[in-house]
Amino acid sequence: GESVGLHLPTLSVQEGDNSIINCAYSNSASDYFIWYKQESGKGPQFIIDIRSNMDKRQGQRVTVLLNKTVKHLSLQIAATQPGDSAVYFCAENAGGTSYGKLTFGQGTILTVHP
Amino acid sequence: DAGVTQSPTHLIKTRGQQVTLRCSPKSGHDTVSWYQQALGQGPQFIFQYYEEEERQRGNFPDRFSGHQFPNYSSELNVNALLLGDSALYLCASAPESGTTDTQYFGPGTRLTVL
Numbered sequence: 001g002e003s004v005g006l007h008l009p010t011l012s013v014q015e016g017d018n019s020i021i022n023c024a025y026s027n028s029a030s031d032y033f034i035w036y037k038q039e040s041g042k043g044p045q046f047i048i049d050i051r052s053n054m055d056k057r058q059g060q061r062v063t064v065l066l067n068k069t070v071k072h073l074s075l076q077i078a079a080t081q082p083g084d085s086a087v088y089f090c091a092e093n094a095g096g097t098s099y100g101k102l103t104f105g106q107g108t109i110l111t112v113h114p
Numbered sequence: 115d116a117g118v119t120q121s122p123t124h125l126i127k128t129r130g131q132q133v134t135l136r137c138s139p140k141s142g143h144d145t146v147s148w149y150q151q152a153l154g155q156g157p158q159f160i161f162q163y164y165e166e167e168e169r170q171r172g173n174f175p176d177r178f179s180g181h182q183f184p185n186y187s188s189e190l191n192v193n194a195l196l197l198g199d200s201a202l203y204l205c206a207s208a209p210e211s212g213t214t215d216t217q218y219f220g221p222g223t224r225l226t227v228l
Contacts, residue, residue: 034216043204043219089156098216099145099208101170104156
């Protein structure tokens with residue numbers, strides 16, 4: 001069945017360090033991926049997305065890498081700040097659309113120490 | 115431009131009761147999805163509405179039903195509440211076509227069943 005999982009449930013870094021959050025997916029038909037940030041008591045906040053015809057996409061301080069060969073996704077955050085502390089989820093869609101059903105992983109807790 | 119909005123913010127019900135949650139999508143979005151997020155877990159897809167019809171459904175019982183109105187807003191109804199229905203209920207909206215915009219989430223409704 002479909003599943004999206006995360007290798008590391010928790011990640012602690014110092015302010016200014018770069019952070020890397022990893023995600024493995026099992027559905028080879030997945031062709032659209034999104035990273036969300038969720039702060040306590042709030043809904044998931046869109047960070048960045050990537051389609052399967054790309055292997056890298058950059059945003060402001062964030063980069064998503066997609067390795068379809070090993071079905072692995074990562075989120076890199078440059079110069080991590082205390083405000084980046086949150087739970088990070090990767091989500092996949094196997095329908096080729098940005099609006100279809102998303103399957104989420106368990107999440108990684110990122111803690112940034114000042 | 116308002117993002118996705120949900121009401122109420124919090125709700126407390128007792129077992130066996132019925133509840134209705136509401137969602138207004140982001141401006142320009144016509145597809146609405148509902149997700150259930152248990153504590154410490156990633157969101158789980160309940161169903162999606164488009165053109166006032168349920169288009170896709172996750173693995174949830176018939177006690178969970180919904181509706182979409184002509185203005186694209188949506189309701190989630192849960193009948194015969196169980197203790198296990200306690201969760202954060204999230205609404206996400208996206209455009210069906212016309213743009214490459216992605217799914218955005220609302221802040222959620224925290225439902226507690228006693």
